[in-house]
Amino acid sequence: MASGWETVIGLETHVQLRTKSKMFCGCSTAFGAPPNTQVCPVCLGLPGALPVPNGEAIRLAVRAALALGCTVHPKSVLARKNYFYPDLPKGYQISQHDQPLATSGTLSFISPERGGVSAGIIRLHVEEDAGKSIHDRFPKATAVDLNRSGVPLIEIVSAPDLRSPAEARAYLLTLKQQLEYLGISDCDMEKGSLRVDANVSVRRAGATELNTRTEVKNINSFAFVEKALTVERDRQIAVVESGGAVMQQTMLYDSKENAVRPQRTKEESHDYRYFPEPDLPPLVLTPEFVAEQQSDLPELPSAKRDRFAAQYALSREHAAVLTASRAVAEYYESVVHAGAEAQAAANWVMTEALADAGDHQEQLRVPPAALAQIVALVKGGTLSHQAAKRVFAEVAAKGGDPRTVAEALGLVQVADTNVLAGWVSDVLGAHATEVARYRSGETKLMGFLLGQVMRASRGKADPKLAQRVLEEKLASAP
């Protein structure tokens, strides 16, 4: 359907900042409290209450802006965005308008169609969240919970630089990864801590003008980003191809129907009558503060991926997997620093550690030093690979020192040649026919004999050493 057409997408992403208290009051931001229990005069919008800004929220916003390469302005202004909605207690949202915190950044990401590209970040500003309206709680009424009211957010507005729904998704995932790295947000769309609205328009492939766009809202899960934008793109193409014109309007995505519908509010309600928030002086940031945040930024995902590939001689794919989350990357490096060989550590982290984390709320349960020890036990021949996996599982579940665990489970390989020689003698004695055939040149029977030795040892024999002992015995005179 989209052939011959190009999609132009810009995203407005709202991200909840990871703070203990709200943007303008001391109420908790914790998720899941009973309705209207984390409220106070300020976030209820009671007569006479006034906002007092949370310094940590501003610090996190500045870090996000710096990580996106934005210019952070020494002075910005908080503004009121006026509109009526039952979950907006004051009748206005404290946000920023013509003097935002930060402008002109970029985000580089891998486009599934175009490879490495970057999207412009037009602006990043701070604002407060509204409460929550619940439409299906009571038969004829909407229920309003103001626990979320006043939760700190940043809004990140991209330039219309994204060229397909898949690309929009890739941008969003990269942004999410970056913000998680910075510790700015948990970016959990299901909990509402990351939300995205999209501006979408279409044009003939090769055209450069920007056509009338619509705003797509209500995309409330990562899984729906691509779907919602595809539906809207296809709708616009169909409109234009049938000779119609796209109308500038807000479309709401309905994930149950996988469809978009125009929002039913009057056009004039979008006259937000912004003006500077008179309850708050200008947001002034000293150059020292901004510089301190800049120098204190952690290594970002793309830089870390490149460094891992180079420093640990990993493939780009492995480096990407290991740096997908900051927690995993730091874990991997700790395993290496604890003495594990880099590629072996990578294999262990990417398979056993990530699988275990996936089953246990993303907890990396085996301490890095323990995993390094497991890797070393395999390398030193103390544990077989299979045995090591059992040790890993045991340490993950119950903790403990890997060698002790391995011994307790009876998994340590026997490398004592005297013991091995005993098992070899037993096997040679019990399989005289095979021994004779081997000696007459049927050397492929080595596999069978070694298997018997392993069996006799109940898997504990060090296979390499056992083979050497076996070869020696077979070579000596009968």
Next chain:
Amino acid sequence: MSDAKAIADRLTKVRRLNALLTPSKDLRKSLTAQAAAARPTGVLYGMPVAVKDNICTLEFTTSCGSRILEGYRSPYEATAVAKLKAAGALIAGKTNCDEFAMGSSTEHSAYGRVIHPLDKARVPGGSSGGSAALVGSGAIPAALGSETGGSVRQPASFCGVVGIKPTYGRVSRYGLVAFGSSLDQIGVFGRSVHDAARVLSVISGRDPRDSTCEDRDPLRLPTVPESLQGFVIGLPREYFPPELDPGVRRACERAVRFLKEQGAAIREVSLPHTAYAVPTYYVLAPAEASSNLARYDGVRYGPRFNGAADLRSLYRSTRGQGFGPEVRRRILVGTYVLSAGYYDAYYRRAQQMRALIAQDFRNVFDRGVDLLFTPTTPTPAFKAGEKLGDPIAMYLSDIFTVTANLAGLPAMTLPIGRVKGLPIGGQLIGQAFLEDEMIEAAYALERVVPATDEA
């Protein structure tokens, strides 16, 4: 607790003024409880202070003179009120006012107009008319009011009492129901300069709950000066126009002679943008008000005005019926000047003019002038109903007071004589955070001016 009973009795005797919204029974009960709990070591121990109905109290309802908050009890109290209580003062009920402090006559209250204490046909001024009338009647030594454009000084002047509006940021606005946030300040009324100043000193000072409140210690009470030697007092010529009421002019000229006799140097000065102050104010204040009053929507508190089937009609009927005509008018004007296409022509221009008005004052103070002296109002108290049909005529009664709000400066009024039995107020405008100098000059003038004599 006979004190509490005596206070309640004095307030009950002036019920006819309709100045107090708190029912006598509730007042008596609360005063008794407060007196029992008051801290005897507080600097205002036992002093009754009435509080304008747009300042949140736990003891009484806070309706802002509006139907839209009829019966509303605030679940928290204003910082100023908490400071008064901590100083041992007794909160002596809530005073009637123009709805949401919008008005200059206290005729725009949903609970009826306030009567001037000296002439029942006249208005006490507004919007803090209830506080002014109570103090003017002698029932109470001091009261809190609020100012956005002269709402303490103008009624204080009309009622023959002292009224002080502090520097913007001197007193916390936490718990003061917002009208024009960048202009609003809690102010005080007193029978004397001393009564007003000591209440101001108690409520002033830093408050972590108001970001616009300056991080400063409370105002230190000045002593009564020996003389005004060394004070340079400016008379801005724009405040003495030819059409000024002759009685007001006479009273001011007499007061200036007293200031001079006390040793002050008098200098004529100019504040050239004065004529634009009222139009500037009537853009900025309604603009901020239109946003500040958006929260009264019938969702979280206050009554709902019909059994509306849908949300929009719930909003519209609650707000349409809950707000009175002057408030509705200002919300509409404020919404208009902020709406798409009009912002630059009105709001931005008004912001620029505000800056020029503030600069006028800085220029004068930079040239060695310590204080300004002006009439507080262009006329004495006017008759009830006189300006109700003409909003602009009503707005112009604030012509000499709005400038201090626009520039954020401290200003006060004190009685300087009477004309045909009606009090005339003289205004002192000071430099930011130099309330102490302004109060010193007021002490000196108060000592000598025959405040209740014909000028």
Next chain:
Amino acid sequence: MSVTRDEVLRIARLAELEVDEETLPELSEQMSRILDYVAQLSAVPANGTVKIFVPGPDAIRFRTDEVSPWPLAFGPAEFAPAFKEGFFVVPRLDQFE
């Protein structure tokens, strides 16, 4: 300049204020007079070189990020006009409104 009846209605919708038919002519007349009166501000130089004046502190002071809610003497159930099972309640809104 003059504010038309339609403009008053548009502004009233923005402000969510019900205005009844009879008061409309008077309201548009009063709004026109007020707006004409304040229009004398166009005498200000509009070149934007005037530095905006805002009273109060020059810069925001920050609160530390601590959970310390400012207390309510009593909860929303006591002041809300409609409150049920912990929620404020309003007439049903469509999810797509």
